[in-house]
Amino acid sequence: MSLLPTANSNGQSASYPYDDHIRQVRRSSNPFPLILKRILRVPHMDFEFAMWQMAYLLIAPRRVYRNIYYHKQTKNQWARDDPAFLVLMSILLCTSAVAWGLVYGHGFLGICKMMLYMVFVDFLLFGSVVASVCWLFSNRFLRVTASHSIEQRVEWAYAFDVHCNAFFPVFLILYVAQFFFIPILVRSSWISLLIGNTMYFSSFAWYAYGTFLGYNALPFLIHSEIFLYPIGIFLILWVGSLFGFNISRTMLQAYFGS
Template identity: 45%
Template sequence: MLPTVSKGRGTSAVRPAPGFSQYLRRIVKWQQMDIEYTFWQMLHLCTSPKVVYQHTKYHKQTKNQWARDDPAFAVIFCLFLIVATSAYCAAYGVTWVHSVFTVVSVVAFHFLLAGTILATCCWFLTNTYMREETPSSHAVEQRVEWLYAFDVHCNSFFPAFVLLYVIQYFVSPLLVAHGFFPMLVSNLLFMVAISYYHYLNFLGYDVLPFLDKTTFFLYPIGLVIILSPLMILSGFNPTRYMMRLYFG
């Protein structure tokens, strides 16, 4: 995470935000996590995501950083992923060795590694190409914190998790069946999940007042809308593909 720095004299610079190491240390301190607020955020990310990012502005005013200083969201999200993936493994009757491998791969690669890569790309793009020039040499230079970019990924991924891990689990017997209707529903489910991910990604960066041209993060939605009918016409069923990939 990058601390806020000031150009020029910077005599009124505020205190730097807590570092990444402090964030990691709080992971093992469950009693310091705000669990109730985390569940509130998760609920509103699915219903009123703009409200969540309005509270992000309040966090900046009180904590002098855009990123969460509480790792509760990421920790609880990992627990949800473990439970959901374990339910899939139990339902599809794979061995316990295969189950452990699948759970670890989903948490470590799908969420943490992929999230780290996506957050780093967005952090680089926003700081390099989207920051507005400061009008005065004495103005505080603002940058996107890496931890905030990771927060945005977590926020964006959660509704997709609800659609593709939870809802899809209960309707998977229908979605893996042969026929046009299961394929159509499966493609629509993935289209909505991926589009909503990118919409929340846009909201996360659009709330930052020092960024410009954040509509760039909406462009992938257009690509998803174009590709989805092509996938339907080609007979591709993403749910069946994912089930074969993980459970044979």
């Protein structure tokens, strides 16, 4: 006869700390993040905290990642389980699409297509690809495996969170600031070229820096500074573009057909 209990008073199997940990690890490694299951539960979303994160991503981005340790302790996962940030980002992109569409006279259907493209292609599809690449790369090459501690891995949902955080400054530069500089950027002058190309370089560099901060915050990863290396490539391309290639005007023509 076993000396250890196998069932509780309700007739259910007894739960042990190790078993709870295994279940939590399996949930955290699920490629389909829990956040997607809560996307329609609007009353339960913390939009105030999401806006706080957006503000600090601009003035003190490292502070945003300090909260993940608390989240890890309470939720046993590094990634967000609240879709408020994702919903706010989508709303901002849709608002931007309306503004751009009105300026370029795309009409109702054109604006709707632009909204879908900005949200599902620019933000979600691009983010999923980047998150998947960084997720695989960090787990394969940057993770430290300690023999006397529980193995930890980067969650795909966390990798997508890093993209969301890094994308917000890009949105402000390319979707908002660039909108107000349209009269200058469409001109055929070197000043217009300098301003437009600098906007794109700044946004790409900020995205790389935000990605670095996200992976650098995980204590079980090493050499996360590798995510800063693309900034050097962006700098070389930016300098080269100043000799006559107007990135902003080219992108506006391709994106909006003008």
